[in-house]
Amino acid sequence: MGKYISGNCSEEEKQKIDQWINEDPEHARMINDLKAIWEERPDRQEWDAEEGWNEFLNNLEKQDHSHLRLVKEASRRSKESYRISENRKVRGRPRFFKYRVAAAAVLFLVLAFASLFIYDRYNHSDSAEEATLVMQEIVAEKGQRSQFKLNDGTKIWLNGGSTIKVSAEFNSDIRKVYLEGEAFFDVASDPKRPFIIEAGQSITQVLGTKFGLQAYPDEDIRLVVQEGKVAFGGVKEENTIEVASNKMALMSGKDEIDVKNVENLGLYIGWVEGRLIFKNTPFKEVLKRLNRWYGIKYNLVDSSLTERTITGEFRDEAVSEVLDLITLTMGIDYEKKDGHITFMDKEDE
Structure with missing residues (x-):
């Protein structure tokens, strides 16, 4: 260059x-x-x-700080990490x-x-036989959220604690990526080349639409469609169903898929706009999301606190403000020590 x-x-x-x-x-x-x-x-x-x-x-x-990690991954090669930017975008x-x-x-x-030209070929000799296909891995650490664009025009928002892998053959007949964690996709339309996401035991296929997909390990896989239609299912084609806009599909560990209407998409994809939204959300789920959102580590003095529910919305507030409001709403307290946050009932203090 x-x-x-x-x-x-x-x-x-x-x-x-x-x-x-x-x-x-x-x-x-x-x-x-x-x-x-x-x-x-x-x-x-x-x-x-x-x-x-x-x-x-x-x-x-x-x-x-950095909000995106790009890992070059090739067969028989050690991984090299490049920290790209301090900004969300x-x-x-x-x-x-x-x-x-x-x-x-x-x-x-x-x-x-x-x-993010996240596909490439390494060829360290004149022999094509020694060329190695490269798969790129994009990582958003806990406490970070990142946005990037693939070279086909598809935009992806990656939530904290999430990873996307993109094949070196992404620009071939099929655009394929692999997700672990949570991401929102604004897929560039290309009728001739479907966009496919493998996440856990699920396969999502689209031609061009907007949707959120959550596939953290040991959790149900959740698809929420904002625009268009999405083909969603397990590894067996006969389990695939079509999910339309304003609908959510949940896949359990047994490949069972439950589809329901969604009245408030912000509950599931509001994080893309910097919003944390809870509606009668159990505290154990709130803690998971706070861990991914802010990277906090936490302890519970009383495990019964996990079943209490919270309703509220936060937009880019500092973690201390969020914790103050949540604990005030729940009637509990917390303390910070050695990088951990301990939650306790006021009676336990």
Whole structure:
């Protein structure tokens, strides 16, 4: 990329870059940004991409938070983790510009990750037989929520404690991803290429629609459709059903699917907009969601507290405010110690 901007690439390299630019208007924007940086540099010199990349990684290590982790995973290869951005949305160009990175090639790598070209091929020799397909894994740690876009235009919101894996063959006849945790999908329409999600024992297939899917380990799998229709079922095709908008499907461990109407979608997908909504929600479920939302660790002095219910809505409040309101509503108390939050009935104090 650096050679392309400086006019020193071969004709073959130029053709590859030109093809890449034509695939997406966002790519052209990136090229224009790089050209502008190159033209403004007073000391144009050959870029040392390796040195610049190492410097960039060192800068990221100094940051306190990150909301997305991209793990490159290839067969017979160790995993390498790259922490991308401190922001919830991973597309913040000004965030990267402030570092004034010495090598513009590094900026290209950052912007490329920001657009999440999460499929690639590694080929470390001239032999095609040694090329290794790569599966990329995107991770949102507990206490984090992230938004990103695949190169087909599909937008994905990833909730805390969740992982999505994308095959290197994502751009083939079938767009396929693997989910563990919770995500909201705004799938780009493509009638010729279905979008398929494998999550636990479930398979979800769409052509283009909006829906939320939750598939945390040891929990029922839940699908909530906001727009369009979704084919949802188990690994056996005969168990597949069609779920329309404003409906929810629950799959138990026995592949039994129960479909019901949803009056308030915000209860299930409000987290995408930064809202925590509870309606007669058992405290044990509230604690799970607080753990994923804020990354809190908790203890219960009295296990009977788990069956008490809560109704309320919170929007981007600090964890202390949420805890104060919840405990006040329930008539209980809490204390923080050694990174844990202990909940107790006021009578137990």
